Every structure is written in C-alpha cells, then in structure tokens.
Amino acid sequence: MSDSVLVSRDAAIATVTLNNPTRLNALSRMAWIELGEVIAQLDADDSLRCIVMRGSGTKAFAAGADIAEFRRERANVDQAREYGRSIASALHGLARCRHPVVAMIHGVCVGGGLEIACQCDLRICGESSRFGVPVKNLGLVMAYAELQGLIELCGKSGALEIALEGRVFGAADAKAKGLVNRVVPDHEVEGEAYAAARRIAEGAPLVARWHKKFVNRLMDSKPLAPEEYDESFACFGTEDYRIGREAFIAKKKPEFKGC
Amino acid sequence: MSDSVLVSRDAAIATVTLNNPTRLNALSRMAWIELGEVIAQLDADDSLRCIVMRGSGTKAFAAGADIAEFRRERANVDQAREYGRSIASALHGLARCRHPVVAMIHGVCVGGGLEIACQCDLRICGESSRFGVPVKNLGLVMAYAELQGLIELCGKSGALEIALEGRVFGAADAKAKGLVNRVVPDHEVEGEAYAAARRIAEGAPLVARWHKKFVNRLMDSKPLAPEEYDESFACFGTEDYRIGREAFIAKKKPEFKGC
Amino acid sequence: MSDSVLVSRDAAIATVTLNNPTRLNALSRMAWIELGEVIAQLDADDSLRCIVMRGSGTKAFAAGADIAEFRRERANVDQAREYGRSIASALHGLARCRHPVVAMIHGVCVGGGLEIACQCDLRICGESSRFGVPVKNLGLVMAYAELQGLIELCGKSGALEIALEGRVFGAADAKAKGLVNRVVPDHEVEGEAYAAARRIAEGAPLVARWHKKFVNRLMDSKPLAPEEYDESFACFGTEDYRIGREAFIAKKKPEFKGC
Numbered sequence: 001m002s003d004s005v006l007v008s009r010d011a012a013i014a015t016v017t018l019n020n021p022t023r024l025n026a027l028s029r030m031a032w033i034e035l036g037e038v039i040a041q042l043d044a045d046d047s048l049r050c051i052v053m054r055g056s057g058t059k060a061f062a063a064g065a066d067i068a069e070f071r072r073e074r075a076n077v078d079q080a081r082e083y084g085r086s087i088a089s090a091l092h093g094l095a096r097c098r099h100p101v102v103a104m105i106h107g108v109c110v111g112g113g114l115e116i117a118c119q120c121d122l123r124i125c126g127e128s129s130r131f132g133v134p135v136k137n138l139g140l141v142m143a144y145a146e147l148q149g150l151i152e153l154c155g156k157s158g159a160l161e162i163a164l165e166g167r168v169f170g171a172a173d174a175k176a177k178g179l180v181n182r183v184v185p186d187h188e189v190e191g192e193a194y195a196a197a198r199r200i201a202e203g204a205p206l207v208a209r210w211h212k213k214f215v216n217r218l219m220d221s222k223p224l225a226p227e228e229y230d231e232s233f234a235c236f237g238t239e240d241y242r243i244g245r246e247a248f249i250a251k252k253k254p255e256f257k258g259c
Numbered sequence: 260m261s262d263s264v265l266v267s268r269d270a271a272i273a274t275v276t277l278n279n280p281t282r283l284n285a286l287s288r289m290a291w292i293e294l295g296e297v298i299a300q301l302d303a304d305d306s307l308r309c310i311v312m313r314g315s316g317t318k319a320f321a322a323g324a325d326i327a328e329f330r331r332e333r334a335n336v337d338q339a340r341e342y343g344r345s346i347a348s349a350l351h352g353l354a355r356c357r358h359p360v361v362a363m364i365h366g367v368c369v370g371g372g373l374e375i376a377c378q379c380d381l382r383i384c385g386e387s388s389r390f391g392v393p394v395k396n397l398g399l400v401m402a403y404a405e406l407q408g409l410i411e412l413c414g415k416s417g418a419l420e421i422a423l424e425g426r427v428f429g430a431a432d433a434k435a436k437g438l439v440n441r442v443v444p445d446h447e448v449e450g451e452a453y454a455a456a457r458r459i460a461e462g463a464p465l466v467a468r469w470h471k472k473f474v475n476r477l478m479d480s481k482p483l484a485p486e487e488y489d490e491s492f493a494c495f496g497t498e499d500y501r502i503g504r505e506a507f508i509a510k511k512k513p514e515f516k517g518c
Numbered sequence: 519m520s521d522s523v524l525v526s527r528d529a530a531i532a533t534v535t536l537n538n539p540t541r542l543n544a545l546s547r548m549a550w551i552e553l554g555e556v557i558a559q560l561d562a563d564d565s566l567r568c569i570v571m572r573g574s575g576t577k578a579f580a581a582g583a584d585i586a587e588f589r590r591e592r593a594n595v596d597q598a599r600e601y602g603r604s605i606a607s608a609l610h611g612l613a614r615c616r617h618p619v620v621a622m623i624h625g626v627c628v629g630g631g632l633e634i635a636c637q638c639d640l641r642i643c644g645e646s647s648r649f650g651v652p653v654k655n656l657g658l659v660m661a662y663a664e665l666q667g668l669i670e671l672c673g674k675s676g677a678l679e680i681a682l683e684g685r686v687f688g689a690a691d692a693k694a695k696g697l698v699n700r701v702v703p704d705h706e707v708e709g710e711a712y713a714a715a716r717r718i719a720e721g722a723p724l725v726a727r728w729h730k731k732f733v734n735r736l737m738d739s740k741p742l743a744p745e746e747y748d749e750s751f752a753c754f755g756t757e758d759y760r761i762g763r764e765a766f767i768a769k770k771k772p773e774f775k776g777c
Contacts (some may be wrong), residue, residue, distance in 0.1 A: 012681055041667035070763050081755035099421045121419045136721030137772060139762030141728045143750035144735075151736055152415045156670045160639045161699050165620045165717045175435075176693075181420050199424045203395030210400045211422035217403075218410055221480040221739040224403055232402035236339035244398030245329050254396060359682045380678045411674045434694075441680050460682045462654030469659045470681035476662075477669055480739040483662055491661035495598035503657030504588050513655060 003256045004031035005038050006056075012201045013194070014042055017056050018116075019077035024063035024108050025055040029073045029083055031066075035116070036090040043097045046258070049201035049208065051097070052193055053120055054104040055113070061103065061129075064111020067138070088145035094119035095149075096149075100200050104193035105129050105180065110168060114179070115142070118149030121212060123179065124193045126186035129259065131179055132168035134177070150229060152219060154178040168199050204240040205258040263290035264297050265315075271460045272453070276315050277375075283322035283367050284314040288332045288342055290325075294375070295349040302356040305517070308460035308467065310356070311452055312379055313363040314372070317445070319345075320362065320388075323370020326397070346371065347404035353378035354408075354475060359394055359459050359472035363452035364388050364439065369427060373438070374401070377408030380471060382438065383452045384430050385445035390438055391427035411478060413437040437487045463499040464517040522549035523556050525576075530567035530719045531712070532560055535574050536634075542581035542626050543573040547591045547601055553634070554608040561615040567719035567726065569615070571638055573621040573631070576704070579621065579647075582629020585656070596700055598658075599721075605630065606663035612637035613667075613734060616727045618718050622711035623647050624696065625752070628686060632697070633660070636667030639730060641697065642711045645703035649697055650686035668735060672696040677699050722758040723776040 004027070016026040016038055024210045027035070042051055055061040065074075065087075074083045089240040094101055094116065099249040105125035110132045118124050119140040133142060133150070142150070162177075171183045175228060184192045200208055210231070217228065236242055240256045247254035263286070267274040275297055300309055304475070312322040324333075324346075333342045353360055353375065362376040364384035369391045376382050392401060392409070401409070401422060409418045413436040421436075427507040430442040443451045459467055469490070474488065494500055499515045506513035522545070524535040534556055536543040536579045545553070560569055572578040583592075583605075592601045612619055612634065621635040623643035628650045635641050650661060651668070660668070660681060672695040680695075691702045702710045718726055728749070735746065754758055758774045765772035 035690065061529075067766055071767075074754065077751050077755045080751045081748070084751055100419075104304060123416075136718075136725045136729070138766055139722040139725060139753060139756060139759035139772070139774065141725050141732070141750060141753045144732060144747060147729075147732055147736060151733065155414075155673075155696065156733055156737055157641075157696060157699060159733050160730065164639060164721070164726055164734065165714055166721055167717065178414065178416060180414060196424055199426065200395075203423070203425055204398040207395045207398060207400050208423055211395070211406075212419065214400065214403060214406055215410065215415055215418050215422065218406060219415055229403060230340070232400060233339045233343055234334050235398060235400045236333065237336045238398060240398035242398070243731060244396060245326065248326055248397055249330075254398070256398065359678075380682060382675075414673075437673060437675060440675060455683055458685065459654075462682070462684055463657040466654045466657060466659050466706065467682055470654070470665075471678065473659065473662060473665055474669065474674055474677050474681065477665060478674055488662060489599070491659060492595050492598045492602055494657060494659045495592065496595045497657060500657035503655060504585065507585055507656055508589075513657070 002030060002034065004028060005034040007038055007042070012047065013037055013052060014048055015052045015054065016042070017054055018062045019056040021056040023066060024060035025113070026063045026066040028066045028069055029086060032090050033226060034084040036086065036093045039090065039093040039097050042099065043093070048099050049205045050197040051099050051101045052104055052197050053101055053116065054193070055106060058106040060108035060113070061105040061117060062113030063108050064113050084143050084145070088117070088143065091115060091119045091145055091149065098212070100208050100212055102147070102193050102197050102200070104189055106186070106189055111135060115146045118153055118179070118236045122181050122196055124182045124184065124189060124196060125174065125180045126185055126189040127171050128186050129171045129174070130168050131174045132166065133162050134166040134168060136164070136166040204244060204256045206238060206240060207235060210235060261289060261293065264293040266297055266301070269304065272311060272313045272456050273307055274313065275301070276313055277321045278315040279325070282325060283319035284372070285322045285325040286371055287325045287328055288345060291345040291349050295345065295352045298349070298352040298356050301358065302352070307358050308464045309361045309456040310358050311363055311456050312360055312375065313452070314365060317365040319372070320364040320376060321372030322367050323372050329395040343402050343404070344358060346374070347402065350378045350404055350408065355357055357471070359467050359471055361452050361456050361459070363448055365445070365448055370394065374405045374408060377412055377438070381419035381440050381455055383441045383443065383448060383455060384433065384439045385448040386430050387445050388430045388433070389427050390433045391425065392421050393425040393427060395423070395425040456458060463503055463515045465497060465499060466494060469494060520548060520552065522546060523552040525560070526554055530565065531570060531715050532566055533570045533572065534560070535572055536580045537574040538584070538691045539574040540581055541584060542578035542633070544581045544584040545630055546584045546587055547604060550604040550608050554604065554611045557608065557611040557615050560617065561611070565665055566617050567723045568618050568715040569619045570622055570715050571619055571634065572711070573624060576624040578626035578631070579623040579635060580631030580689070581626050582631050602661050605633070606661065609633060609637045609667065611664055616730070618726050620711050620715050622707055622720070624707055629653065633664045633667060633729060635698070640699050640714055642702065642707060643692065643698045644707040645689050645701055646704050647689045647692070648686050649692045650684065651680050652684040652686060654682070654684040722762060722774045724756060724758060725753060728753060
C-alpha cells in the first residue's frame with residue numbers, strides 16, 4: 001500500500017485520512033481501492049466504535065478524483081467501468097461498514113470528495129467549506145452509485161441542481177440542501193467532529209451498529225422479512241441493555257461493553 | 260380503561276391527550292395500547308374532521324416510554340417483541356387513521372413521544388420544545404416501525420444523526436431537520452394548532468381523507484392498481500365538489516357536507 | 519393551436535410561456551394539452567440544451583387550472599378522468615423531457631401552476647412569490663400524478679401540510695419546504711433563471727441529459743438492469759469527454775459539441 005489513505009487510532013475511535021495534500025487530497029485510482037480496503041479492515045474490527053473520515057490538513061476534505069491521471073487511467077469506456085467499480089466499492093463499503101462514520105470536512109469537498117462524504121453517517125463542516133460536483137464541465141457523469149448518495153441526502157431537486165448547474169457553493173447552502181448535518185466555525189471542525197464521535201462511542205456499540213443497519217435497510221423499499229423485523233428486539237437480550245436500563249434508573253452514566 | 264389517554268370533542272375536532280403529567284406524559288405499556296384503541300375509535304367516526312394530539316399540561320408532549328416499568332414489562336426479548344407490537348400498532352393506527360392528525364407540541368418531545376409526533380400529519384411546536392431519541396444511552400434500538408416515521412420526515416441523514424448521536428436538541432434544529440412544520444412562540448402553540456385543525460376542518464372532509472390516504476400510499480413504492488388510480492377522480496362525483504366549485508365561482512365560503 | 523402556450527428560442531435555450539395573462543396564466547383544458555405537445559416537440563430537438571418555463575408577465579407563473587370552465591369541462595367523474603389524463607401527460611412530459619427545464623417563477627404559483635413547477639428540474643422564484651394548493655376549498659383532490667411531484671420535493675410532511683391546510687404561503691416558506699431551489703429579489707428572477715439556463719447549456723449536453731435521466735431513474739425503486747448500470751460509463755466514449763478533460767488540463771473553457 002501507498003500512503004494515500006492513512007489510519008490512526010485513539011481508543012475506540014479510528015481516524016481515516018485521505019492523504020494527497022499537494023493536490024487537495026484528490027483520489028487516484030489506487031487511492032479509491034485503498035480506501036475500500038481500509039474501510040473493510042476497520043469494519044471487521046469488533047473493538048471499534050466510530051470512524052472519523054478527514055482529509056490531510058485543513059485546506060480540503062478531498063477535491064475528488066485525480067483528473068491528471070485520467071488520460072492514462074480513465075481514458076475510455078472499459079477503463080471507466082473498471083474505475084467506476086473501485087469508486088462504487090469504496091462508497092458501498094462506507095455505507096455498509098458496521099461502525100458509524102463521521103465526516104470531518106475542512107475546506108474543499110467536491111466531486112468524489114463529496115461522494116465520499118455523502119456515504120458517511122454524519123457530516124460536520126466549517127463555515128468556509130465548499131461543495132459541488134462540476135463534472136458537467138469535464139464531459140462525464142456521476143454513475144448511479146455516486147448519484148444515489150446525493151439523492152439520499154438532498155433529494156431529487158438538490159441532486160438535479162448540483163449535477164445540472166455544476167456550481168461550487170458554500171456551507172450555508174450545503175446545510176440548506178441537507179448535504180451536511182452541522183456547520184461550525186472553521187477552527188471548531190475538528191473538535192466538533194471528535195465530540196460527535198465520542199457521543200457515538202459512549203453509546204451502546206451494538207445499538208449504533210443496529211441503527212445504522214436498520215436505517216440503511218429502510219432506504220430499500222423491499223418488505224422486511226420476519227427475521228429482519230425480529231432483529232429489532234435482539235437488543236433487549238444484551239448485557240448492554242441491562243447496563244443502560246439500570247444506569248438510567250440509578251441516574252448514573254452507563255459503561256457499555258458491546259455485548 | 261385507565262385515564263392515560265383522554266379524549267375530548269369540540270364540533271368536528273377531537274383532542275387526544277397523553278395524560279401522565281407527573282412523569283412528563285411518559286407512556287406505560289397500557290398507555291400505548293389505549294392510544295391505539297382511542298385512535299381506532301376516532302377513525303371509525305364519520306362526523307370527525309380532524310384530531311389534535313397533545314400532552315397533558317405544557318411541560319411535555321410526551322417523554323417517551325415509561326422506563327421505570329422496563330424491569331417488569333420490557334425485561335427480555337419476548338416481552339420487548341410484545342411491547343414493540345403495541346407501539347407499532349399505535350403508530351400505524353395514527354398513520355392509517357382516515358382523519359388528519361395535528362400534533363400540538365409543548366416542551367419535551369423525545370423517544371416514543373417523538374415517534375408519536377412523527378406519525379401525525381402536521382407538527383406544530385413552541386420555541387422551547389426539545390426533541391431527540393437518546394435510546395443509545397439505554398442500550399436499546401428504535402425498531403423498524405419507529406425508525407420509518409423518523410426517516411420519512413428527516414431522511415436518512417437526519418434519522419442517523421438522531422439515532423447515533425442521541426442528542427436532545429431544540430425547536431430550530433427540529434425545524435431544519437424537517438421534524439416539525441412550524442415553530443411558534445410557546446404561548447401560541449395551542450392557538451396555532453387549533454387554527455390548523457380548523458383550516459383542515461373547514462375543507463371538504465372527504466378530500467382531506469383522500470389526500471392523507473394518497474400521500475401515504477405514495478410512500479410505498481408498489482405501483483398503483485388501476486382502481487387506486489381511478490380513486491383520484493371520485494371526488495368529482497361528490498356533492499362537496501359541486502358546493503366547492505359553485506362557492507368559488509360565487510366568491511362565497513363553501514359549507515361542506517362530507518358527502 | 520391557440521396561443522395559450524408560447525415558445526421562443528435563443529441559441530440552445532428555448533423559453534416556454536404559459537400565456538393567459540388576464541387570468542394569472544390559469545390553464546384551460548386545451549392549455550394542458552398544448553403544454554404536453556410543446557414539450558414533446560422540444561424534447562425531440564437535438565440542438566436544444568435547456569428549456570426555461572415561465573408565465574406571461576410577472577404577476578404569475580400560473581394560478582392553476584382555469585376553474586371558470588369546470589362546470590363544462592370537469593363536471594363529473596368521467597370528464598375529470600379525461601382532464602386528469604391531460605394534466606398527467608403534461609407533467610410526465612416535463613419529467614421525461616431529455617432537456618433540463620428551469621422554472622422561472624414570478625408571483626403566483628399555485629395549484630396546477632405549482633404542479634408544473636414541481637416537474638421542472640430547477641425552480642427559481644422571487645421574494646414576493648406565493649405558493650400553495652388550496653383545492654380542499656374546491657372539494658377536489660390532487661391526483662396521484664400531481665401529488666408525486668410535491669412529495670418528491672418536500673416529502674410526506676410538506677405534501678400533507680400543503681394538501682390538508684390548503685394555505686397559500688410565501689417564498690421563504692417555499693424554500694424551507696424544498697419547493698424552490700433559490701429565492702432572489704423579484705427584479706432578478708429573470709436574470710437568475712437565464713443564468714442558470716446558461717450554466718446548464720455551457721456544460722456537456724449529453725451529460726445533462728444523462729444526469730436528468732439517471733436521477734429520475736433512481737426515484738423508482740426498481741433495481742437497475744445491467745445495461746442501465748452500464749450506461750453510466752457511456753460518457754467516457756464521447757468526444758465531449760475528450761474535450762472536457764483536455765480543457766481542464768489546459769485550464770481552458772471547454773466548447774462542447776453534444777456528441
């Protein structure tokens with residue numbers, strides 16, 4: 001592996017850094033593949049409770065795919081299909097990852113960078129952050145896997161506006177469109193993102209995983225199978241439910257175990 | 260029946276009160292069952308045009324399920340499945356009730372209280388109202404039937420934020436997330452909720468029922484059957500259509516009959 | 519054809535005008551049919567890159583269906599079914615039209631006027647614009663085809679509020695509900711709508727058509743067929759992709775050809 005995607009760890013919270021600081025953290029084809037692999041590894045880690053996704057430095061979350069290599073790596077339909085598979089795989093990996101993912105967004109968050117942010121579970125950005133998907137100027141489209149995340153956050157109308165006009169816009173506009181959960185002063189982005197991650201990590205970990213799984217499941221219109229419906233009640237058999245209920249009654253802070 | 264859910268009536272508008280004022284109107288298992296029964300009775304009443312749902316007093320709409328009884332009533336998976344059936348039945352009953360339901364939200368509206376509000380057709384709250392679903396601190400999850408309403412109002416992103424962070428937040432935040440239709444000064448909540456109910460009650464009653472039915476139908480992605488499509492035009496055979504059309508042309512206020 | 523729907527053209531941008539200025543551009547049954555026909559003709563025109571939809575003058579986008587003719591044209595269930603087919607056909611035509619459509623909204627945009635605006639891809643209105651669907655006062659309902667567009671823009675909650683209360687409300691409220699993309703001072707509505715149309719027309723035309731097609735496709739929950747999935751990558755075989763990519767690398771403005 002190269003160092004295009006970095007991982008660090010502090011107790012139950014992992015931080016994943018998109019790392020190409022001289023190019024606003026633009027993602028090469030290899031970076032998309034590595035992002036997918038990194039998320040798959042973190043997904044498998046039972047001791048984890050939350051992932052924070054960020055860009056290297058504070059100029060950009062990520063500027064999208066690295067266009068400089070398109071002549072070589074995304075030059076025709078066949079290459080693009082393969083390239084698109086790597087993007088879709090990374091995006092699906094984020095959505096399917098058991099652990100909640102918080103996007104810490106500094107600065108530029110456009111194109112593929114915004115597509116990554118859309119697949120995180122919570123998005124916190126700074127007042128000077130910039131958003132958009134100006135691919136209409138490149139003559140290329142967002143594939144279905146990329147559009148889906150945009151539609152889930154800002155609906156048909158927001159997705160059409162972003163795709164058709166191709167404007168780059170600010171944080172207040174992104175908030176109004178539903179693209180981000182919270183806008184904070186630039187110097188508070190890191191603090192607020194980790195505060196959100198800690199709030200998540202302090203909750204019962206299985207509950208977080210179930211909530212993420214259930215919300216994603218309901219985005220699919222297929223009727224629930226009886227065993228899926230039943231999974232809603234499995235939490236009441238966990239040790240953490242006993243801990244949480246008794247802590248509430250005793251007016252104490254619960255210390256969850258993840259079982 | 261106990262007095263955990265009260266009903267009063269003023270002409271075509273019924274008021275349903277969640278009544279447990281010493282515990283912020285928290286709902287016991289019996290209260291969930293009674294709520295379902297009360298809504299079923301009101302649903303069957305052809306003379307009704309609108310229901311207003313509120314909590315007793317002005318400190319709370321409802322604080323959610325009554326956790327004090329969980330050791331006895333929601334202590335394991337089997338009890339929780341049964342308990343969950345009572346919640347789902349009350350929530351579905353509100354969604355399927357023919358008559359529009361306006362939630363008049365004073366103060367605390369969290370957990371199961373918010374789930375009830377989400378199944379009403381209009382939500383009006385005061386500036387000091389507080390919202391959230393902090394069940395991640397209890398070690399339990401919102402079941403599918405409970406998450407569905409949250410997703411319908413505030414999308415995947417809002418539902419994930421509420422479930423994963425478990426924060427309790429204010430009225431402006433609730434409005435931005437799509438949880439409430441209107442925020443008014445605290446002392447105007449009651450007036451505005453009844454004003455909305457009167458606006459609804461003054462319209463053609465069958466039209467209100469059809470609109471509620473059709474909007475809920477479209478939340479299901481299953482294609483419309485021909486007879487469902489056709490039901491869109493049944494209104495043009497009603498006496499109320501003749502009354503409304505002629506009143507419009509005569510620039511008078513229509514007096515609808517509900518037939 | 520009458521002159522109830524006018525078309526003009528400036529290079530790659532066509533303007534469609536709902537033209538009944540003495541009646542706030544209310545649409546007669548014939549106007550609905552003509553709107554459908556006009557959109558079908560523009561849809562077939564490969565040289566077009568964007569359509570701007572507006573009302574004649576600046577008092578109204580459109581006040582809805584022309585109620586004055588209802589006694590004659592929409593007097594019973596059978597007539598209403600036929601009338602409804604003309605509305606649905608015009609609305610579907612806008613949604614399915616290959617070219618992006620920008621709604622330039624001056625003044626009144628209610629009833630059928632709002633339903634038309636909802637089927638456009640971008641909505642720009644003035645600060646004094648007014649919105650609503652007060653058909654509950656007429657004793658008639660929005661049919662499924664009419665409700666669908668409202669739900670896609672403002673969700674279950676917004677659609678229920680608009681249908682059940684039947685209020686007419688202002689531009690800020692419409693923005694908060696998701697009904698419009700942008701509110702600008704009244705005298706800037708025309709300028710901003712054409713600026714948006716030019717931003718769209720300057721992008722690669724096939725990309726705009728694909729984005730519109732793909733976003734609309736994803737509003738249907740049916741799984742994608744392999745050939746649909748594959749269409750996402752067809753753009754990488756176009757001349758416009760080569761033009762866009764090379765212009766980006768050369769830091770020049772691309773001149774797209776539409777092939």
